[in-house]
Amino acid sequence: MNSSDFATYIPPSDLLQNKTILITGAGSGIGRAVACTYAKYGAQVLLLGRTAAKLEDVYDEITDSGFETPIILPMDLSIPEENQYLTLRKTLEENFKCLDGLVLNAGVLGQLSPLENVSFDSWNTVIQVNMHSGFLLIKACLSLLRHSPNASIIFTSSSVGRKARAYWGAYAVSKFATEGMMQLLADELENTSKIRVNSLNPKATNTPMRRAAYPGEDPGKNPSPEEIMSAYLYLMGEKSTGITGKSFDAR
Ligand SMILES: NC(=O)c1ccc[n+]([C@@H]2O[C@H](COP(=O)([O-])OP(=O)(O)OC[C@H]3O[C@@H](n4cnc5c(N)ncnc54)[C@H](OP(=O)(O)O)[C@@H]3O)[C@@H](O)[C@H]2O)c1
DSSP states (O other): OOTHHHHHOOOOTTTTTTOEEEEESTTSHHHHHHHHHHHHTTOEEEEEESOHHHHHHHHHHHHHTTOOOOEEEEOOTTSOOTHHHHHHHHHHHHHOSOOOEEEEOOOOOOOOSOGGGSOHHHHHHHHIIIIIHHHHHHHHHHHHHHTSSSOEEEEEOOGGGTSOOTTOHHHHHHHHHHHHHHHHHHHHHHTTOSOEEEEEEOOSOOSHHHHHHOTTSOGGGSOOGGGGHHHHHHHHSGGGTTOOSOEEEOO
16 A cells, blocks of 8 residues: 555544554644544544643543543653653553554654754754654553554654755654654564554644744645544554554655
C-alpha cells in the first residue's frame, strides 16, 4: 500500500471498538483531531499533553458526543527527567490491561534560523520534546503494547525529517531521529511481537504550528487536521496489520 490509498479508505464505524490508544499532544492541532476521531470510531483515548485546560476541552468534546470517556494525562514532555515517565508507566499498568495504540504526535518547532544562530536552550527543548520524549514514552508503554493482540505505534514525521531544509534546525534533526527510531524499533519488534511501527508525515496542515512556521501563508490553503484523518485510521486499524517499518505521507 502507499499514501494515495489513504484517500479512498472508508473505515467501518466500529474500527477501534474496545481499543485503548494513547495520543501525545492531544490538546490541539493534529493530536486533537486524532483523539476525537479515534473516540468517534470507538476507542477509549488517553489524552496526554502539556496544557490541562486544552485536554479538558477535548475531553468535553468527546463526552458531549457520547463517545467512550477519555482519560486525561497532563505531562510536560520538555522536562528531561525519567521519573515522570516511570510514574506514567505505573499509572498505565495499574489501570489498563493493554495498550492497543500509541501516537507520538507532540512536537515543537523551535527556532527557524541558521544553525549557528540556534540557541542551545532552544535546541535542547526541541530535541527533548520531539525525540527524547518519544524514546522515554516507548519505554513507558512497550510492556502494555505487547499485551495487545494487534498494537500500532505511529511516529510523527515531517518532510524536513526526510530531506533537510536550510534553517529548520533542531526540528529537522529531531524528525530525522524520529524516522531512525521508528526503523530501529520496527526492526526490533518485527519478529518478536505483534506490534507494528510506522511513521506518518502529516504534510502541510492548518494548525497553530504550521501558522507559526509560515506566518505569511494563507492558512486556508492547507487541509484541516480533520481532513487527513483517514491515514491515522488506516494505520491504527486492522487494515494495516503486518505493515511495519514504513514511512508514509498522510496525503
Ligand atoms: N501542521 C503541519 O503542517 C505539520 C507538518 C509536518 C509535521 N507536523 C507534526 O505534527 C505534529 C503535530 O503538530 P501540529 O501541527 O498539530 O502542532 P500544534 O498544533 O502546535 O500541536 C502540538 C501539540 O504538541 C503539544 N506539546 C508541545 N510541547 C509539549 C510539551 N512540552 N509537553 C507536552 N505536549 C507538548 C502541544 O501541547 P500544548 O498546546 O499544550 O502546548 C500541542 O498539543 C508535530 O509532531 C509536528 O511536528 C505538523
